[in-house]
Structure formats: C-alpha cells, structure tokens
Amino acid sequence: MMVHQLKYSFFFFRERCQTMDCQKCRGVRIWVVVGMFVLSTVVFLRFDQVLFSTVYTISAGAEFYNATHLLSTSEKTSSSNASVVSTAKAQTPDVKPTSMSTTLKFVNTSVKNGTNGPDKYVFYVCDGGNLCGGFGDRQKGIVAAYLISLMMERKFGVWLTKPCNLNTMLDSSTVKWNINPDTLKDRSSKRIIAIDGYSGRLREKLKTMDLNKEYKEDVLYFSLNLEFVRFIKENKLYKKQLGWMDQLSVSEVYKIVWERLFRLKPELQKQLEPFQQLKTKGLKLVGAQIRMGRNPSVPSDSEVRNNIANIQILWNFYKKFNDSSKYRIFITTDSENVRQKAKQLFPGVFMDIAGKIVHVERSRGSDVCEGFKKVILDQVVLSLCDVLVVSKSGFGRIGAFFRQNENSLYCLKPDKLVRCTTQSPLFAEPSW
Numbered sequence: 001m002m003v004h005q006l007k008y009s010f011f012f013f014r015e016r017c018q019t020m021d022c023q024k025c026r027g028v029r030i031w032v033v034v035g036m037f038v039l040s041t042v043v044f045l046r047f048d049q050v051l052f053s054t055v056y057t058i059s060a061g062a063e064f065y066n067a068t069h070l071l072s073t074s075e076k077t078s079s080s081n082a083s084v085v086s087t088a089k090a091q092t093p094d095v096k097p098t099s100m101s102t103t104l105k106f107v108n109t110s111v112k113n114g115t116n117g118p119d120k121y122v123f124y125v126c127d128g129g130n131l132c133g134g135f136g137d138r139q140k141g142i143v144a145a146y147l148i149s150l151m152m153e154r155k156f157g158v159w160l161t162k163p164c165n166l167n168t169m170l171d172s173s174t175v176k177w178n179i180n181p182d183t184l185k186d187r188s189s190k191r192i193i194a195i196d197g198y199s200g201r202l203r204e205k206l207k208t209m210d211l212n213k214e215y216k217e218d219v220l221y222f223s224l225n226l227e228f229v230r231f232i233k234e235n236k237l238y239k240k241q242l243g244w245m246d247q248l249s250v251s252e253v254y255k256i257v258w259e260r261l262f263r264l265k266p267e268l269q270k271q272l273e274p275f276q277q278l279k280t281k282g283l284k285l286v287g288a289q290i291r292m293g294r295n296p297s298v299p300s301d302s303e304v305r306n307n308i309a310n311i312q313i314l315w316n317f318y319k320k321f322n323d324s325s326k327y328r329i330f331i332t333t334d335s336e337n338v339r340q341k342a343k344q345l346f347p348g349v350f351m352d353i354a355g356k357i358v359h360v361e362r363s364r365g366s367d368v369c370e371g372f373k374k375v376i377l378d379q380v381v382l383s384l385c386d387v388l389v390v391s392k393s394g395f396g397r398i399g400a401f402f403r404q405n406e407n408s409l410y411c412l413k414p415d416k417l418v419r420c421t422t423q424s425p426l427f428a429e430p431s432w
C-alpha cells in the first residue's frame with residue numbers, strides 16, 4: 001500500500017515536472033528520499049535503544065560481547081576478543097536467533113570399519129570404582145571418550161551406573177552405546193582413570209598421541225572429567241577420523257556428539273512439554289543456572305561458588321522479564337533456598353521441573369535417581385531458553401552449548417552479570 005502510494009506520488013511529480021522547472025522537481029524527489037532514509041535510521045536506532053534498555057540494565061563493569069560472527073565456520077577456536085556492541089539486536093529475546101551452521105545436521109562422523117578381527121571397544125565408565133564428578137564432568141568425559149573411539153575406529157560404549165544406570169533415563173540415538181561390559185569379560189582390557197589433574201595431563205598428551213601405540217587392549221575403559229575437545233582437535237594424526245570437526249566450534253561438537261549418542265526416554269521427554277509449548281503461546285523463556293557450591297541442599301560439595309547476596313544481581317535482571325504475558329522464568333540451581341526465593345519473587349512467571357535437588361555424585365539417599373532425572377531435564381530446559389544466564393559450572397556451560405545459538409547469553413560473575421558467548425574468555429576458565 002505504502003509502496004503503491006509512493007510510486008503514485010513520484011509519478012505525480014514526474015507528470016507535473018513536464019510543466020514545471022524540472023531541476024526543482026528532481027530536487028524535491030531527492031529530498032523526499034533523503035528524508036525517508038534519515039527518518040528510518042532514527043526510528044531504527046531509537047528502537048534498538050528501547051530494546052536495549054529493557055533487556056540489560058546492570059551497570060557496574062558491564063561488558064558486551066559481539067556474538068554475530070561466532071557461528072561462522074573458521075578460526076573459531078582462537079578465542080574471540082571482546083568488543084563493545086553498541087546495539088542490542090543480537091541480545092534481545094525478540095530477535096530471531098542466529099541459527100547454527102546448517103552443516104550441523106549433515107555432519108557424517110562415521111569412519112570406515114578398518115579393523116580386522118574381533119571388534120574392539122572404547123568405553124566411558126562411571127560404575128562406582130572411582131569418582132566421576134557431577135553430571136557436567138561426566139558429559140565432558142563421555143564426549144572425550146566418544147572422540148577417542150572415533151580416533152581408534154572402535155565401538156563405543158557408556159557404562160554409567162552410579163547413582164543409577166544412565167540407560168534408565170536415556171536411549172540410544174544413532175550410536176548404540178548401551179553395552180554391558182560383563183559381556184566382554186574374556187577380552188583384554190585396560191582402565192584409564194584420569195580425573196582432574198590426570199585428565200589435564202592426558203588431554204595435553206592427546207594433542208599428539210598415537211592412541212594405537214599407547215593402548216593395545218581390546219577394551220579400554222576411560223574415566224575422564226575435563227573438557228578434551230579443544231585438545232583432541234589439535235591432533236594431526238586423525239584427520240580422517242576427525243575431519244568433520246575442523247570447521248566446528250567446541251560447542252557445536254558437544255551438541256552433535258550428544259545428539260548422536262542420546263535421546264531422552266519418552267517419560268522424560270513428556271515432562272518437557274510445558275516448556276516446549278511456550279513458543280506456540282508466544283512466550284519467551286528466560287533461564288538461569290545458578291551453582292552455589294556447598295550449601296544446605298548439597299552440604300558435601302567441595303567449594304562455595306556463589307553467595308546469596310550476589311544472586312541479587314540475577315533478581316534485578318529477572319525483574320525486566322516479570323511480565324506473564326511475554327515471559328516465563330526458569331531456574332536450575334543446587335540450592336533449594338535460591339529456588340524458593342525465585343518462586344516467591346516471581347510467582348506469576350516462575351516455572352521449573354518438579355523434584356528434589358541433588359548432586360549426582362555427592363548426594364545420597366533413595367531419591368537421588370529421581371534427582372538425576374531432574375538434572376538431565378533441567379539442562380534440556382536450559383537449552384530451550386531464549387535468554388540464558390550461566391554461572392561457574394560445566395553443567396550450565398554444556399546447557400549453553402546445546403542451545404541453537406549464541407544469542408542473549410550471560411555469564412554470572414561474583415560481582416556482575418556479563419554478556420558472553422560460549423567462546424569468550426569469560427565463559428570458562430582454561431582449566432575447566
């Protein structure tokens with residue numbers, strides 16, 4: 001309609017031009033165009049400012065990270081430096097998310113079956129024989145062991161039975177990982193337990209290691225808990241097996257590997273429905289993962305990572321989304337106090353997954369398996385969040401990896417909430 005009118009008016013000018021001074025007429029047309037351009041620019045900038053102020057108002061020491069180029073395909077592992085973003089376009093929940101590289105869906109990670117003789121195996125194992133860490137640690141170990149299985153062209157298994165068997169919660173997706181090691185008892189085997197510092201040393205070695213020289217046994221059981229992808233990517237001996245990773249970021253590798261391995265059991269999937277329905281109702285989900293560390297809900301945790309006073313920063317942030325016609329607020333935390341406080345402060349928009357808070361390694365008792373299910377589901381909900389806040393926790397970071405985009409991600413630091421991406425130095429300390 002507008003366009004039509006516009007054409008009409010130009011036409012009108014042109015008609016009149018034949019009887020008027022044509023120079024003047026052309027001048028008018030130019031001014032109309034310039035005027036429209038200026039007007040639209042002003043409207044655009046103002047609009048951005050409005051969006052900006054509604055989303056993010058924490059002042060002291062705020063930093064903004066440019067997320068727009070992060071999903072391009074090259075040089076992603078070299079850390080992206082901070083740059084001040086003057087517009088908030090990529091950070092508002094109202095803007096369409098940048099979709100991940102479409103190649104993701106077509107990544108072919110399969111390698112030719114080159115081994116002669118009986119099948120050999122690489123396992124991720126967590127069966128009570130040694131400590132494995134929380135769910136985030138275990139996820140890192142599973143992804144690392146899976147990549148090792150690809151490098152060695154072996155079958156891959158996951159044997160995670162503490163506090164309860166993973167196969168009661170997750171099904172196989174493409175990779176049939178659910179193999180009971182008892183069926184392989186007569187085969188030569190080796191157990192590689194490398195937790196914390198030992199994981200650190202092993203991943204350094206994996207930059208150049210020839211795995212077939214190092215490990216000759218038929219069945220290898222790995223217990224690992226640090227982030228290995230960055231290190232494995234550097235190994236030049238496995239171009240054929242790992243070539244598919246070259247153009248992918250660490251976060252994309254996690255997402256692809258996880259989706260190749262796991263699918264939620266139908267009864268868990270069902271619990272997600274209320275969250276999946278938000279989109280069809282036009283509601284945005286604003287989520288946070290708040291790891292407090294040692295606290296009354298998980299008294300056996302190793303360290304205190306946050307305190308209740310710092311959480312005030314989060315409440316201030318959430319206030320911007322306290323509108324039940326537009327938003328829902330989700331929180332996953334290891335502290336029942338934080339959870340209850342969120343519910344009390346934001347009764348109209350609060351949503352969560354029912355169940356008791358547990359730490360899958362540190363908590364004890366009969367309901368720890370139910371708690372484990374909640375842990376898994378909470379992370380899937382994090383991946384559905386339009387706006388996401390993560391704290392110092394592998395579990396939260398991997399939840400951020402599982403999102404489809406880098407938009408509206410914030411890192412909670414002890415004294416501030418900072419815009420970040422999964423590739424900014426703020427996102428995780430190098431030792432994670």
Ligand SMILES: *[C@@H]1O[C@H](CO)[C@@H](O)[C@H](O)[C@H]1NC(C)=O
Nearest residue numbers: 075078079080081082083425
């Ligand atoms: C990133 O920042 C570091 C330190 O400020 C600097 O040495 C480096 O050259 C920067 N890299 C890029 C790509 O700008």
Ligand SMILES: *[C@@H]1O[C@H](CO)[C@@H](O)[C@H](O)[C@H]1NC(C)=O
Nearest residue numbers: 066068069083084085086087
């Ligand atoms: C973000 O980074 C990209 C690539 O470095 C650049 O082209 C773009 O202008 C930046 N955007 C903002 C808003 O700074």
Ligand SMILES: *[C@@H]1O[C@H](CO)[C@@H](O)[C@H](O)[C@H]1NC(C)=O
Nearest residue numbers: 106107108109110111112113
């Ligand atoms: C994936 O790669 C394998 C081995 O290179 C090949 O046999 C298979 O056909 C490929 N699959 C697809 C879907 O391209």
Ligand SMILES: *[C@@H]1O[C@H](CO)[C@@H](O)[C@H](O)[C@H]1NC(C)=O
Nearest residue numbers: 112113114115119153154155
């Ligand atoms: C390798 O080939 C053998 C024989 O064809 C088959 O039994 C086995 O399942 C294959 N292994 C993998 C990892 O596909």
Ligand SMILES: *[C@@H]1O[C@H](CO)[C@@H](O)[C@H](O)[C@H]1NC(C)=O
Nearest residue numbers: 315319322323345346347348
């Ligand atoms: C959020 O909104 C509800 C309902 O409008 C109100 O009762 C509550 O006090 C608000 N919370 C905060 C922290 O402002």
